[in-house]
Amino acid sequence: MAVPTYAAAVLVCARTDLVGLLPARIGRHTRDTLGLVALDPPMDLPPLEISQAWHQRYDADGAHGWLRACVREVAGSLNGDDLAGVAAGDRG
DSSP states (O other), X not given: OOOSSHHHHHHHHHHSSOXXXXXXXXXXXXXXXXXXXXXXXXXXXXXXXXXXXXXXXXXXXXXXXXXXXXXXXXXXXXXXXXOTTTSTTOOO
């Protein structure tokens, strides 16, 4: 099963016998409320890649570029990594 968001994955796990895999930071906030148990995965996982996408008409839009930079900065602080160059196709 695939769901579009981590929030949906947590709810699916809480209401079924399925298990899910999501970043600890996200799960930590909801697991106690929903009665879930968090365990470390039994194997090493690749790093999570975060990317942004937008229509090319916004490449030169200053406000849109500012917003992309803000999102990049916040995502970088949440992930603990500098994501300045991670966004695939990041043109601005």
